[in-house]
Amino acid sequence: MSTTEEKEKTVAEGEQETAEHAAAPEQLEPVTWRFLIPIVLFGVGFVVSLFIGWVIFPKIIYCEKHQPIDFSHSVHQEAVDEGCESCHFFREDGSFSGIPKLENCAECHEEAMGENPEEAKLIEKYVEPGKEIPWLTYASQPDCVFFSHAAHIKMAELECAACHGRIGDSDHTRPYQCNILTGYSRDIWGWNIAGMGKNAWDWMKMDDSARMKMDRPARMKMDDCGDCHEKRGTSNACFVCHK
Amino acid sequence: MKEEHGHRPGKKTYKYGMVIDLDKCTGCGACMVACMAENNISFRKDETNKLVSNFWMRVYKITNGRSFPDTDVCYIPRPCMHCEGHGHHHHTPCVSVCPACATDYDHETGIVSQIYTRCFGCRYCMAACPYHARVFNWWDPSWPKGMEKYLSPDVSPRMRGVVEKCTFCHHRLQRARNKTYSEGRREIREDEYQTACTQACPAGAITFGDLKNPEHKVHKLVEEGKKKKIAFRLLEKLGTNPKVYYVSTKDWVQKAADVYLGEEGKPVTHA
Numbered sequence: 001m002s003t004t005e006e007k008e009k010t011v012a013e014g015e016q017e018t019a020e021h022a023a024a025p026e027q028l029e030p031v032t033w034r035f036l037i038p039i040v041l042f043g044v045g046f047v048v049s050l051f052i053g054w055v056i057f058p059k060i061i062y063c064e065k066h067q068p069i070d071f072s073h074s075v076h077q078e079a080v081d082e083g084c085e086s087c088h089f090f091r092e093d094g095s096f097s098g099i100p101k102l103e104n105c106a107e108c109h110e111e112a113m114g115e116n117p118e119e120a121k122l123i124e125k126y127v128e129p130g131k132e133i134p135w136l137t138y139a140s141q142p143d144c145v146f147f148s149h150a151a152h153i154k155m156a157e158l159e160c161a162a163c164h165g166r167i168g169d170s171d172h173t174r175p176y177q178c179n180i181l182t183g184y185s186r187d188i189w190g191w192n193i194a195g196m197g198k199n200a201w202d203w204m205k206m207d208d209s210a211r212m213k214m215d216r217p218a219r220m221k222m223d224d225c226g227d228c229h230e231k232r233g234t235s236n237a238c239f240v241c242h243k
Numbered sequence: 244m245k246e247e248h249g250h251r252p253g254k255k256t257y258k259y260g261m262v263i264d265l266d267k268c269t270g271c272g273a274c275m276v277a278c279m280a281e282n283n284i285s286f287r288k289d290e291t292n293k294l295v296s297n298f299w300m301r302v303y304k305i306t307n308g309r310s311f312p313d314t315d316v317c318y319i320p321r322p323c324m325h326c327e328g329h330g331h332h333h334h335t336p337c338v339s340v341c342p343a344c345a346t347d348y349d350h351e352t353g354i355v356s357q358i359y360t361r362c363f364g365c366r367y368c369m370a371a372c373p374y375h376a377r378v379f380n381w382w383d384p385s386w387p388k389g390m391e392k393y394l395s396p397d398v399s400p401r402m403r404g405v406v407e408k409c410t411f412c413h414h415r416l417q418r419a420r421n422k423t424y425s426e427g428r429r430e431i432r433e434d435e436y437q438t439a440c441t442q443a444c445p446a447g448a449i450t451f452g453d454l455k456n457p458e459h460k461v462h463k464l465v466e467e468g469k470k471k472k473i474a475f476r477l478l479e480k481l482g483t484n485p486k487v488y489y490v491s492t493k494d495w496v497q498k499a500a501d502v503y504l505g506e507e508g509k510p511v512t513h514a
Contacts, residue, residue: 094425144358148417239413242399
């Protein structure tokens with residue numbers, strides 16, 4: 001490109017600029033809405049991030065499994081005499097039996113008692129071959145945790161529902177979710193990803209009566225245990241709950 | 244960084260401790276074996292290198308350094324001393340230095356805890372402990388194939404990179420609590436909580452119980468030993484106030500236990 005051409009170009013650009021400057025006051029109006037663009041973009045991005053974080057991420061991070069048998073607590077509650085302790089009993093040494101073994105089920109379900117297809121499944125798949133039912137434990141804690149049911153049920157006289165929610169009144173087993181990274185049940189980590197509201201942080205701060213109305217525990221983390229111990233004046237020393 | 248728990252008025256407290264009769268100890272090592280089996284302690288292929296082996300209970304051998312016929316040997320079993328410290332603030336050496344609050348002194352039981360999931364392996368506590376009671380996991384635990392089935396579900400196995408130590412078999416205390424609570428009692432009887440080493444000792448050299456309870460054997464042994472001037476603790480002059488007492492009628496053993504320096508200095512005593 002020759003120098004004359006360059007000169008001509010600069011002159012032309014200069015003329016254009018002066019023309020724009022002159023026209024500027026008339027073009028002010030169409031510019032006014034432009035300041036909304038970044039705000040709208042930010043808003044859309046914010047909503048998308050929230051959607052990913054609160055809806056999509058929990059779907060990815062938690063696996064969902066179903067219990068081997070759709071068990072109805074409410075039907076069994078009516079049939080037994082001693083409430084929860086009929087099947088979830090204490091052993092003689094004070095330890096807790098937890099989820100019943102097959103022999104407990106077989107005491108009544110040696111043969112079919114009704115026509116429920118779930119019961120037929122129990123007898124066909126587990127009772128007859130003598131195979132333990134691979135229940136998924138909602139409240140299974142990490143290995144380093146020691147939890148004494150005797151201390152809470154017998155000594156502190158808490159209701160089962162105070163920690164487990166109203167699982168005893170349920171008609172169906174709810175899906176079991178576990179964190180695919182840690183392998184822990186979602187009942188431990190907490191159901192509310194936002195960590196706000198009465199479902200999560202306030203779980204242990206709620207009254208027993210309020211908690212017992214909930215269908216499931218919202219959280220069973222160390223802080224929740226610690227809060228309740230603090231509130232009730234129970235020891236919070238490490239070896240009370242750790243092993 | 245101090246984490247101290249259990250100052251709750253009106254609560255029944257214990258002070259669990261041990262009395263080890265060195266005149267009875269034959270150095271057989273049954274306590275070490277019982278401890279390893281009870282507490283899921285893994286072992287290396289070659290356990291002859293004591294620098295890398297993990298013991299919670301360890302039997303040391305000391306001699307009086309004299310030649311025959313005056314030579315004498317003494318075996319000293321050494322669990323964690325569960326130091327109480329002195330004064331209002333107390334000062335358990337390992338607890339006071341832990342930057343992670345992974346260890347605490349429980350004033351209700353007198354047991355010094357160790358939380359493996361909390362520990363990040365700085366080993367500051369190991370440096371602070373004058374008794375070498377703490378050991379570090381340089382490797383992930385491993386057991387010969389099939390032996391995992393012998394592990395105790397009551398004791399959490401440790402992972403690589405954390406410190407571990409004797410806990411006075413505190414899972415047995417948790418088990419005992421379970422039993423007493425289910426029977427509607429709060430008080431734990433002497434026979435309901437005993438450590439594995441105590442029960443394994445064929446010579447009956449180890450006694451375990453509540454040092455505060457005058458009905459417990461340990462209390463009587465300590466009182467008796469103090470009267471006869473045969474009871475002592477390891478490195479008493481450091482002021483760690485350990486809860487493991489030793490009994491020996493031999494003068495040289497008592498002196499060795501406190502690293503007696505002769506005329507060099509008087510032992511530091513605390514009120």
